[in-house]
Amino acid sequence: MSARASACGRWTLSAEKTSKSKLSPHTLLIQRGNACVPKALQAITPLDGRSITHGGTALWVVRDRPLYSLSVPLGGDQAFDQALMNRFALPRPEPGQFLDAGAFRLCGLAQDQVFVMGLEPTRPAATSLAQELGGAAYVTDQSDAWVSLHLNGDLSLAALERICPINLNPSAFPTGSLARTSMEHLSAIVMADSDQGFILISAISSAESFWHAVETSLTNVS
Numbered sequence: 001m002s003a004r005a006s007a008c009g010r011w012t013l014s015a016e017k018t019s020k021s022k023l024s025p026h027t028l029l030i031q032r033g034n035a036c037v038p039k040a041l042q043a044i045t046p047l048d049g050r051s052i053t054h055g056g057t058a059l060w061v062v063r064d065r066p067l068y069s070l071s072v073p074l075g076g077d078q079a080f081d082q083a084l085m086n087r088f089a090l091p092r093p094e095p096g097q098f099l100d101a102g103a104f105r106l107c108g109l110a111q112d113q114v115f116v117m118g119l120e121p122t123r124p125a126a127t128s129l130a131q132e133l134g135g136a137a138y139v140t141d142q143s144d145a146w147v148s149l150h151l152n153g154d155l156s157l158a159a160l161e162r163i164c165p166i167n168l169n170p171s172a173f174p175t176g177s178l179a180r181t182s183m184e185h186l187s188a189i190v191m192a193d194s195d196q197g198f199i200l201i202s203a204i205s206s207a208e209s210f211w212h213a214v215e216t217s218l219t220n221v222s
Helices: 003-018 077-088 126-132 156-161 204-221
Strands: 029-032 035-038 051-054 057-061 067-071 098-101 104-110 113-118 138-141 146-152 178-183 186-194 197-203
Touching: 051 204, 057 204, 077 104, 104 178, 104 186, 126 138, 146 156, 146 186, 146 204, 156 197, 156 204, 178 204, 186 204, 197 204
Parallel strands: none
Antiparallel strands: 029 035, 051 057, 057 146, 067 113, 067 138, 098 104, 104 113, 146 197, 178 186, 186 197
């Protein structure tokens, strides 16, 4: 046993000895990298469970949805397209378009890049997805890198018109459309889920600022 593992063990014993105190619940420490941490740590997001409603239009955080980036290997377009069809029964979406099938959404971000968004709270490992695609794509798990918001209701378009420079009117941006854009100087991806519903994605590092921008705009039009 390494010295660090022994140290974790000593801290565990210490916690067990003090767990009889009303102030010290039983704690099991395990090694994570160069530190010893409680085994019962629970993952949370910066906007965990947040939601608001103004004027009948709702804004909420989309939780527990996996997100993967698929990139096409050089010269592997045909194999990539066939792998998508075999796994999802969908063709490769054109850039600026998304397609739904069952529990997944394929989002065309570029000619050689597709995002796979889960529509249900299941999260297969990136290695498992890569194996299911037969090695025809470079797969990266992006689930912890982005925050997703859902804006839905009569005021959704009016709220987004204030902070998004692209035309999101259904005549120009119908259901099934997506675009990279910016909102209050924050990079974002917007998807038209319906005529009055939008999925908004931005970097999780600026999640609070992103939420504030959308919430403030919705408040101002309600």
